[in-house]
Amino acid sequence: xxxxxxxxxxxxxxxxxxxxxxxxxxxxxxxxxxxxxxxxxxxxxxxxxxxxxxxxxxxxxxxxxxxxxxxxxxxxxxxxxxxxxxxxxxxxxxxxxxxxxxxxxxxxxxxxx
Amino acid sequence: xxxxxxxxxxxxxxxxxxxxxxxxxxxxxxxxxxxxxxxxxxxxxxxxxxxxxxxxxxxxxxxxxxxxxxxxxxxxxxxxxxxxxxxxxxxxxxxxxxxxxxxxxxxxxxxxxx
Numbered sequence: 001x002x003x004x005x006x007x008x009x010x011x012x013x014x015x016x017x018x019x020x021x022x023x024x025x026x027x028x029x030x031x032x033x034x035x036x037x038x039x040x041x042x043x044x045x046x047x048x049x050x051x052x053x054x055x056x057x058x059x060x061x062x063x064x065x066x067x068x069x070x071x072x073x074x075x076x077x078x079x080x081x082x083x084x085x086x087x088x089x090x091x092x093x094x095x096x097x098x099x100x101x102x103x104x105x106x107x108x109x110x111x112x113x
Numbered sequence: 114x115x116x117x118x119x120x121x122x123x124x125x126x127x128x129x130x131x132x133x134x135x136x137x138x139x140x141x142x143x144x145x146x147x148x149x150x151x152x153x154x155x156x157x158x159x160x161x162x163x164x165x166x167x168x169x170x171x172x173x174x175x176x177x178x179x180x181x182x183x184x185x186x187x188x189x190x191x192x193x194x195x196x197x198x199x200x201x202x203x204x205x206x207x208x209x210x211x212x213x214x215x216x217x218x219x220x221x222x223x224x225x226x227x
Contacts, residue, residue: 004155008153034215034216036216041220041221042220042221043117043203043205043218043219043220043221044156044203044216044218045218046215046216046217049215089155089156091216098144098161098163098169099144099207099216100146100158100161100171101156101158101216102155102158103148103155103156103157104155105153105154105155106155
């Protein structure tokens with residue numbers, strides 16, 4: 001069955017450093033992959049989408065890579081700030097016409113001042 | 114610009130009671146979804162709809178029902194609430210035309226069944 005894995009342990013880093021989060025998947029060939037941010041008590045908010053034929057996508061301090069051979073996506077936040085502290089969710093499409101997404105369990109990022 | 118609105122934000126139910134979680138979106142989106150999120154877990158799809166009058170089951174539909182009589186509204190009905198339905202419920206939508214699946218989420222409805 002399709003499976004998406006994100007590191008369940010929180011990532012704790014110093015302000016100014018680069019945070020790197022990992023998303024691995026198995027039994028799956030998605031057309032695209034998305035990253036969402038979720039703050040406590042709030043709904044997820046879309047950050048970035050990368051397609052299967054794209055290696056890398058950037059948006060301001062965010063960078064996402066997508067390696068379909070390794071079945072892995074890396075999500076980077078450069079020059080991290082305490083305000084970046086949140087849970088980050090990886091999601092992949094089910095490759096049908098209904099735009100359904102399968103979500104990972106998320107990785108919590110803590111940025112220390 | 115309201116986006117996706119869910120009500121209620123919090124609710125406590127007794128075992129066996131029923132209730133409806135309301136979801137409405139003002140973006141004229143065709144596709145709507147209900148997810149549940151348990152602590153430390155990812156979002157699990159309960160039901161989804163590709164347009165008014167059309168609904169289909171997701172990964173965890175047991176104990177729930179939905180309807181989609183209008184484009185704007187997608188209520189989730191819980192019949193005979195059970196403690197296993199204690200969770201945070203999120204409604205989401207996308208337009209489905211010319212985009213590639215960015216979901217817009219509501220703020221969630223936290224349900225506790227005692």
